[in-house]
Amino acid sequence: MTARWLGTPALALLLAACAPAQLAKQPAPEMQVADAATPEAAGMVDIRTLVPDIDLEMRYASDNNFVGTRVDGYEAARCFLQVPAARALARVESALRREHRRLRIYDCYRPARAVRHFVAWAGDPADQRTKPRYYPNLDKRELLGDYISPTSGHSRGATLDLTLMQCDGNDAACVPLDMGTSFDFFDPLANTDSPQATTEQRANRLLLRAAMERGGFRNYPMEWWHFTLNPEPEPKRFYDFVIAPR
Incomplete structure (x- = not known):
């Protein structure tokens, strides 16, 4: 997703001048889809080869997402990342x-075909099934262009969406912290530093951001859950191989 505030030209230009790295969420127009047909060919690895018990709730491999159905390209609930990003994420998990x-x-990693699925969904005004949960304050027509773009940095393999969980003293019961919104909530409340979030929610978001930044990831400030390895291993290439079962 891209953020709604990017539709305000003056503000977008000002913020782009101040924080160009943070705003570079989407691939540049000149980027090309690589012909890699497998994760190995794309230089990516399954995160569970590094952290076998990492918690995965891969929303787009199910119908528990804003589209309301399994998304094209997600044939398995697996997390692939470029090797440097996977290693950095493993270090973050270990520290936490x-x-x-x-x-x-x-x-x-998000196949390019999945992004096309998002765009097709956004262009179908008749499908409003997920509005109450994901975009209650917006007309669906406002999502395409402002929130949903035809390209995604996820397709480069060094960006991921995640949240932070607090565990008990035995590390047996881990519960997601209150971040103020669900994942993929289309609303300014999802901005990492949103003044609409409570003090506790903002503190939880900052805990997550600080942990990820120590691991070398930068946050996209319009989405508290969105992080990209900095610098990216493949900044000018994205991929479309299917996420297949083992």
Whole structure:
């Protein structure tokens, strides 16, 4: 997704000048889809080869997402990342476990065909099934262009969506912290530093951001859950291989 505030030209230009790295969420127009047909060919690895028990809730491999159905290209609930991003994420997870915290991952590499599925969904005004949960304050017509773009940095393999969980002293019961919105909530309330979030919710978002930043990831400020390895291993290439079962 891109954010609604990007539709305000003056503000967008000002913020782009101040924080160009943070705003570079979408691939540049000159980027090309690589012909890699497998994760290995794309230089990606399944995160569970590094952290076998990492918590995955891969929303687009199910119907528990804003589209309301399994998304094209997600034939399995797996998280693929470029090797440097996967290693960095494993280090973040290891550090958090020492604090009785863990990550829950919602999305990693995203096939380009999945992004096309998002665009097709956004262009269908008759399908309003998920409006109450994901965009209650917006007309669906406002999503395409402002929130949903025809390209995604996820397709480069170094961006992921996730949240932070607090575990008990035995690390047996881990519960997601209150972040103020669900994942993929189309609303300014999802901005990482949104003044509409409560003090506790903002503190939880900052805990997540700080942990990820220590691991070398940067947050996209319009979505508290969205992080990209900085610098990206493949900044000018994205992929479309299917996420297949083992």
